[in-house]
Amino acid sequence: MMRLYYTLILLFAVLAVTSCKKFLDVAPADRTGSSSFWQTREDVESAVINCYGFVFEKFNDFNSPVIPAVGDMRCGGIGGVVGAGQLGLGFKTISNNDLSNTTDLNVPERYNLVDIDDWAPYFESIANCNITLSEIEKMEALTDDEKNRYEAEVKFVRAFTYFYICRLYGDVPFYTEPYDKTPRPRTSFVTIFNTLIAELDAVKDDLPWTPSNTSDLGVRANRASIYTLIAHLNMWVAGFDKANQNKYWQDAAQKCLAVKNSGEFELLPLEETKRIFKGKTKESIFEFELNRNYGNTSRYVNLGQWMTHSPIVNYGANSDLFFSRELMERIYPPDKPDKRRDIWFYLPYVNNQTFMFLKQINVADPAGDWIFEDNLMIFRYADVLLLGAEAFANLNNNTEAISMLNMVRERAGANLFAAGAENLSDAIFWERQKELIGEGHRWYDFVRTGRVLDPNQALTYLTQEEFDRGAWTWPIDAKARINNPEIVLNLYWVR
Template sequence: MNKLTYSVLTFGVAAMLGMTSCADSFLDVSSKTESNTDNFYKTENDAWRALLGCYDGWRNISTKPGIDFYIASTVMGDEAYGGTGVGDARNHQLIDRFDLNESPSDLNVYSQDWKIYYAGVYRCNELITREGQIEWRNEDKHRLYMGEVRALRALLYFDMVRLWGNIPLFLEPSSENREQTDPAEVYAHIFDDLRFAIDNIPADANMSESDNGRITRYAAEAILARAYLYYTGYYGKEPGFTPEGGETIGAVTKAEALAAVEDVISSGYFELVSDFKNLWPAASLVPKPGENGWDTEASTYAGDANKEVILAQKFVPVYEYGTTENPGPQYSNRWIVMMGMRSSLTKAPYHYGWGACTVVPSFLQRFENGDSRLTPSVIDIAGEGISSLPEFQGSYNDWREYTGYTVKKYTPLAYGNGNPGTNADGTAGFQEANIQQWTIMRYADVLLMAAELGSANAANYMHLVRSRAGLGDIAVNKDNIMAERARELAFEGIRYWDLLRQGIEVAADAICASAGTAFDGGRKVNVTYNRNKIIECKGLSQIPEDQITLSNGVLKQNTGWK
């Protein structure tokens, strides 16, 4: 069994199919028969069920124990400190500082994430390599399903290669103990998978509200542009890999990346939500005073499947199916709880959590006066009267790297009576039943990428984004576009990668500039960074040491983490 993938065959067909039912969602499926690789992958229905298993494998990066890519992406940049509790392990500080000295025993901080990602890749490879043995009765479904699974594999690899840089590449369900692959080759297959998805997913496929969360052609196009901008920025060259004696694969041009996002824009399917706050539940849902539920007349949330969302990672409301037992957080947005206010500090619509991602005060200075995006993005603990609550002192005394600000875009919800805003009567556990989606790609991001890629309509695209925020027009240049992205996409797991693709020195300078004063349990501390350490690590994260050991040294640790 392949030690690099942590015996991912144990996540095989049975695990792919044993999924909880989800009403009004494309993930509404359950296993009716015992299946294995000998009697499976025969029919279109088998392919559909396997595809759902691949979606579940992608979702597992946010539901299974680990750090979570989106949390890490927020911590590593200049937006937020690691936070959490004063008695917790310092693994978030290790990630934030790019320094093992912050928590020397945390040699395997990403161990669970590594396993989960490769398990997801394994599921995708199973379906992709068994395509030929399936009896396809409908060619449109054939092309659609295979386009979706190839895009899912690309998404998984895009996260991994950004996070770790040097990873083994598997394009088949192999058990080989494999060396790390040249990142150029990994990206080449990411681009080929995305191009396959673009070519095979029909323009009108998966566009209904009930399909929210499925890959569309437009999602694949937007991710291709994001990957192009990151690769060309971080590696300083155009994508493409030529194996020895072979033909070049994965070559993508700037013109192709621009055409991809222009196609998203011209499709007519997407538009900006009129009010930025309506994108985020905590900024737009109004609790009923002293009761469960939301005031439907006063609430303005645009809904999960609004016109601005191009791709989102979906979660399952496990408590809606009559169960009387705690099913655990295996289908919920497990890590949004990390970003809640620390330790029983609740003020509707915000429920408490574990205090990660405390917002850096200096980052807020990036917002211009009158920018309507600031308040929906950040909880101002003093400004919103939360610091005057009786529970505040206990939370403050238990909070590491408290700054007075935390993330509003992603935070657990509470009703007006303090119950978790999870199910109708507030009885579902706030850890087990958080279902706010991670929004992976928004239309605003596409507009800004098109402007950056040199669209003839760049000035109008910038105008659309800024005018919604209540701001006037500015010159369209690289610096202004990146500054706009920082404000528009703050705390969405994008900023760090935007910094890194401008060069490791740019990223290191921005991170070091976020150093400042915070409070650990009420004690003043200075959060500092070592610029040389960040540069030495090249912005890459630690490869789990247990994986290196299990590979018998075939895997090599990233520079700066030894």
């Protein structure tokens, strides 16, 4: 951790240029590393934008498929190429939740799955946020309202980074002060999440529901993204702090309802799927932007990039990977209507590599390599509605739960929920599986609801003993202990 702080200021402009090309008017490195940098509102704007850049740099790593590997592949049901040295073998190993040695998965070097073990880039993001918050507080060029808005935005980015890494690794060191070089042990993520919920609650209304600049829609924090993150924090910790579940469910339910009642968001027709996942729509709550015009595209950030072939991309007649028939029939029963199955998939039950996943197919150059520019969706309005439905159902408020669930089903052309015909909690869970497939939520939904322990629901299931020993987490690279001997690795994955 210590060396991160010595280089952090110099990294501000560098990472902004490489990972947030949209925001080109950033201060050069020699200014951001000097005491004269923090002078104007424009300096603050550049620094705040860089907060997003740090974490996105990890997500959009051209060396490693972070989001697809950790969010969807671990759930099982991944088929694909299995020849020696092919990526399908490694990803199918992940699909069986075998992460015991992510340096030895027989995948091409360019996929670098071991990079996911390295949590240092996330702590760079957190340290950057801590420094930015400290400097904003001292800025005389800002009004109090401007300070409040910028601080709320940076606190969202910091809280989101902790939210992400705690779901990935479990307990982590907790840093909130600038230039803190203390080697800290791992703090319980329940404690961290409760701290973050309180912090975000204090600033949640300092941002508008939607930005005044439409080009910032979805890609910069707003009131809805803060409310949604608070709801997700609550729903995650409720799965582990069971003695206080009702408190978490109540807060999550009210936050999701507030987003719904704001009137600022809507579900777009599924026929407009390409526009939805290109981003910046009324369905967007928070996303990271990918755009070739800003030199910013991706090979690995979305799962669909391994599940398409000609004529979508110039990549032959087969996809590298596919969802198995067993998984597809479980999520989308063939005898039930669902426009998501019909629009998002080609040959959904074929069980071979002629299958295609068409949810994320904004291709930068269809005649060339498989470079995509679908925005990386973090939170969508459909996610908010289903998370709220789940919270209300847990509180036995079935009226509101069914209303939110049916908003999503109606858009999908699916059968509406009728009391007595289905178990409500199960219906909401599987609706999230249908709606959010490929967006990095599926594994985490199985873990936080405990369904990962049920072999009748999870293709890649865990025993209680495996779960308790940390099989739901990702391995942590041993180099995390070089500058912090207080760190204990995730021992389930240590051979």
